[in-house]
Amino acid sequence: MPQGKGSPNHPLRLKVEMIMAIRDYENEAIRSNKEGIDFVASQAESDDKVLLRVVTNPRGRSGTVGVDVVNEMVDTIRQENYDRGILISERFSTAAKDVMRREGIQIISENFTPRYEPIELYSKMREYIDSLCKAKCGSSPKKKSECKGISDGNYTCKIRLLSDNASFHLKRGWVNLLKQDFKQLISLRDQTVD
Numbered sequence: 001m002p003q004g005k006g007s008p009n010h011p012l013r014l015k016v017e018m019i020m021a022i023r024d025y026e027n028e029a030i031r032s033n034k035e036g037i038d039f040v041a042s043q044a045e046s047d048d049k050v051l052l053r054v055v056t057n058p059r060g061r062s063g064t065v066g067v068d069v070v071n072e073m074v075d076t077i078r079q080e081n082y083d084r085g086i087l088i089s090e091r092f093s094t095a096a097k098d099v100m101r102r103e104g105i106q107i108i109s110e111n112f113t114p115r116y117e118p119i120e121l122y123s124k125m126r127e128y129i130d131s132l133c134k135a136k137c138g139s140s141p142k143k144k145s146e147c148k149g150i151s152d153g154n155y156t157c158k159i160r161l162l163s164d165n166a167s168f169h170l171k172r173g174w175v176n177l178l179k180q181d182f183k184q185l186i187s188l189r190d191q192t193v194d
Contacts, residue, residue: 012054012088013037014183015113019086021124021186022116025050035059035069036089048083051076055089065089070099077105113179121178122170128185129166132159135192158188 016039020027025041028049032038039052053073058065070087077085087100090110100107108114130140133147136159141147149160162185169177 010056011110011183012056012090014186015108016052016054016088017186018179018182019052019108019114021128021182022120025052049081050084050086051080051082052086052088055087058089058091062091064091064093065096066093067095067099070096070103070105073105074099074103077103116175116179118170118173118175118178121175121182122166125166125178125182125185128189129159129163132185132189132192162188 016037019025020039020041024043026044027039027041029040030037031040035058036054036056039054041050041052042048043050051073053076055065055069059069060066065087073085073087076082085103085105086108087105088108092100092107092109097107099105106114133140136157137148147157147160149155149157150164155161155164162181166178166181166185169181
């Protein structure tokens, strides 16, 4: 699948999907705009409404999100009564970061993703894996031996391969690889849904 600016597999969009999954955000709406995508989300146990804005097409030639974009988000948060805001892009100007900190908007960039505990990532991944297994095979195996995704040591199923990789990466404490596994799982889920 392509990974262009508007692609479901664009790295910034995958970060949003991972954040939403781990924080148990329910996706209420997705709105495209000239600079990117807005995700409106909420948590099941809370009435809080969260705006997750992904800027994939910054205005300036430098590809850096500036204060004008942040101020527009601040206005949107106030006008539409959001409880929190998260702004995601590849790069931000120093002035934009200052305004975001002052306004309480969480910054997520190409080089910065919130820290997650490995078990937290793995636990959420297991939910996705179980769901994909049910969609593909009709049920989720209770034991490894019940899974038909491996035969004679060869993987015949991407879901099983991702599951085993994630388990290995968790045991080693390799959080960055676990995040990559999660992103691959989200992509696989999107391919299955399409």
